[in-house]
Amino acid sequence: MSIKVGVVGAGSVGSTLGGMALKGGNSVKYASRDPSSDKIKELLSSQAGTSADTTPNVVSWADVIILATPGAYEDEGITKLAESLGDVTGKVIIDVTNPLSAFPGLEVRWKQGTSGAEVLQAALPNAIIYKAFNTLGVENMSHGDGSGFAGWTGGQLSMMYAGGPEKNDQVATLIKAMGWIPAYVGPIRYARNLEAIAELWIHLGVPPAGTTSVFWGRNFVFEPIGASIPE
Template identity: 35%
Template sequence: MHITLIGTGNMGAAFARQLDRAGHQVRITGRDLAKAQALAEQFPHVEAYPAAQALGDSEVVIVATAYPDAVGALRSLGDLRGKVVIDITNPLTADYMGLTVGHSSSAAEEIAKALPGIELVKAFNTLFAQVLADGPLFAGGQRGSVFAASDSERARQTALALARSLGFEGVDAGGLVNARYLEPLAGLNIYLGYGAGLGTSIAPTWIHK
């Protein structure tokens, strides 16, 4: 896939590593272009661009910023109508132990409202950056899950295909309204990792017989 990646933090760097490893063509951008360039230099399939030039011929956009920055970062790319946008954000409180949006909406739904015309899918939000960077396999051979929720079948299947290309188990989580469940699930994972001291090599998965 041709992918535009917004964000050069821990999740952005982890995505760059795994997308490059899987052979995807990545255009990365962020608030600090020098940081994006330094990251891109580490991977043969990743190139850095200023935001206004970062979209190019990408089929998919991954927004790997904090939730409050997501809409502005996406708008900085230009016209995104018809693009698949993968939203990995979580609407966290300042102490990371709660959510600022929930019950009647979600971060994903709010981003979709702000950018009509995009095909938004919630995915990868339940993974710590360390898990994404290290890859999908856990002790005992258990494979990590990526949940994808979207009102667009195309966007949902694109996110699932991308997750599987990185080695993760893809779980179809239905419509975008189900982001209201996925974001609290990420919140629980953050609590277990930091609040309960289990560390960042954990992730929720779905087991079936």
């Protein structure tokens, strides 16, 4: 069944995931603070069938919202972003953001003890929040077939997702359409672990570790073996 996918944050991650979500006959609309900007016009002309509108309008139209805005480290920033979405009752939100501290630390929210996704869920109790696609670099997001990872010959890869579980089937359908094997890891509590994986690949991919870590760099994917058998 086709899914109406709203993408909030039409930057490098949002536009990549929006383009991937078009597969499988889904519809995609981008939410932007300036839907008529040249940047948005260029994006829409490169992805036939997409359109753009204000955030509340896109959220109201969408079944599933991909949240790809800059990550907020503090609860306050996450709550403010949540408020900007408008009425999210019954909506599925796939949170791709990484709530990291500023460079050069780039640490996840160890001090707060919760994930950004849990703070988002608490701020939006009427929405169903999931965490996915935050565990790898944007340049690898469209390589669920395994082609982007040097030395990997195992074929299609798994995308871990946490949240729900009420909308697991819909999220799995979208992840499959986007070229990955959906690998459910548990309720939103486990977004803590997915955000920690993001901290790890970012640590391996940026200086100083990124300059010495020849093996990993940003070439990082976490493959749960049990999930690599397609249903």
